[in-house]
Amino acid sequence: MHDKEKDLFEAFTKKRLSRRELMDRTAKLGIGAAAAHSLLGLASTNAMAADFDWKANKGKTIRLLLNKHPYADAMIADIESFKTLTGMNVTYDVFPEDVYFDKVVAALSSKSDQYDAFMTGAYQTWTYGPAGWIEDLKPYIESADKTNPNYRWDDVLPGLRASTAWNGVPGAALGSADAKQWCIPWGYEMNSLTYNKKMFDKLGMKPPNNMAELMDGAAKFQKDAGGPYGVGVRGSRSWATIHPGFLSAYTNFGQKDFTVTDGKLKAAMNTKESKAFHADWVKMIQDSGPKNWSTYTWYQVGTDLGAGASGMIYDADILGYFMNGGDNKEAGSLGFHAFAPNPAAKAPTPNVWIWSLAMSSFGKQKDATWAFMQWASSVEHGMFGARKMDFVNPVRASVAADGEWRTKINKSYPGYIDQLDASAPGAKIYFTAQPLFSDLTTEWASTLQQMVSKEIPVDEGLDKLAASTDQQLKDAGLG
């Protein structure tokens, strides 16, 4: 590689050159897009290496457990930069989401040192943390020796930093002063509406602005569109059914999963307002949801929208983003809409899912693992992923504000950035942090299935659910 070309990209990373100037000069030098990619990655790596001893763990190999996801793809695409930067090697196993979390539990519960770091959701750390399976990352973040001075932890969105930190006390607020940082946010999704703009325009419809409009709009779409159903939401017998659109809307109506009094938790799903909301949600699915809703996961909700089999989804914004690209039938036809279901609410309250990186307590090379985690959550890698790959939504304010990324998204995904900006201020985890998250939320989903299939009336179902939840909390010493 010629020095002239290297110097050009280094000047850009040191902000001595604008992007426009860089593009002009690369064109003059006859550098192709692929070569420009690798030169930029190399220049970013060199820039990172300037202020910190990245070679401290040279020669070590760390092993990762990854979920099959565009975030993992972005990291793998940029992994050579990390290897060059540190002299370390990285190996990884990638599993599809259906089996991924079971694989994590199997590895961690057996105290295996097979993996040093892994992808996790924030909710899962409420199990892994108290079990002693993962490391508190606060000491690492705060260590001047172990952490790159340019890491800029405070650049990570505050809501996400708080949502991934918990002190382990059931019912305690996330992100409290005594909280442990169980994982590092990597990419996140908020729950909003994605709708088929092309079909909506054809039918003269506008995206809904509240729950009543959502129900009516979904029913009207189903009636008039001649084939596709109205609205896609998840419905499988899993906690994953509760956390996307459902909890976002539930929260918007001021409802909570639990109340906490003197450190004791009590179920709060059977209030009058909650029952009214559940009744609406159930009716919406019965009238305008997918026929086999009770088997619907992220994949089915997304692919139906991408294939033109549904009019809209109330789910992860990034799911709509992925469906608007690639070789999906409806790529380019989708619109994005920030959604506040409660007419009295001032703004959306999207519950978030945060794909994060956690460090196994059983790994034998924690410093090397931390070096990887810093790099993977750095501004530089975040910028690479956002600009060049599908690493959305960025967890860092600096990346989210990056002009190039925003221009790219605005061009190919009109309305997405507006949705992001409107939803982000109210976006956080709205679940109450407690160790029975998985069982109690799965039972909630199971009850929802029974209501939708008319096995049990809404009021009775929620009273039963609350009684069962309270009993389980009591048995576990939490209620």
Added chain:
Amino acid sequence: MSTLAETAPPRRKGSSPAFRRALPYLLSMPALLVCVAVLVPFVTAVYYSMLRYRLNLPSMKGFIWFGNYIGFLGDSEFWNTVYVSLAYTVLTVVVELLLGLGIALLLRKQSRINNFISIMLLLPLMTAPAIAALMWKLMTNPNFGVLSYLVSLVGLSDFRWASSPTTALFTVVLVDTWVYTPFIMILLLAGLRSLPPQPFEAAALDGVPTSFVFFRITLPMLTPYIITAVLFRLLDSIQQFDIIYAMTQGGPGNRLMVFQVESYLQFFQYTNVGKSAAMLMILWAITYFLSNVFIKNWLKLRERARGHA
């Protein structure tokens, strides 16, 4: 004595008295190792089933004897699991036995075409149950599934297969039947083809009706094979996991919450080791009891066949 001494095998060179004394123990060592390998996990599971033990609540860990089991007695969800597991087992075994026996009778005669058909019918058995479940999940998809389309032709346009509580059990039994009927068929076919021809020839000479031959000659002679096939399927069915989990995860609601799915969720998703182990111990007890009943009956039949009262 002298005779004995003369016929005694010559002592092998180099085998010391100590070695000869240790030889029986050394020879039984593999069997002992197998016993240990079986017993250690079993005893561990028994121990865990007597603990209050959630991996994410380590402070609560404690020995509670039969607390988990007693807890199940008053738990309606547990009784639902017992009911669903038994219903699933009975339905699958009965349907598969009737179909397997019927197909085996049809293919009884040795011929090229029958051999070819029996090989073709074995294909589902070579499919991993989880893959079969996913395949059926696609075929029963209301939007694009070929089976949904076929049933719509006979007026069932809103048939929801595994998504509906009223048809979920039927759907998974259907998948199980598709996968495992060939297993029963091939066992019974082997049994039928190995039956002695003389009784059938005699019956044919006497002009005995076909139904009489089947109920009075074929079926009694085939019973040991039937018991073997049913026992294998019973043990498999009551421990069913892949098909149900891949298709519905035990839903809708708790409609298909069988033992294996429940204990899997208890461990892998809820990290409740104690409850998961207790659930599996109960499953083991049920399986052990059913196996015993079948094996005792099978032994009685064998004795009767040998002419013992």
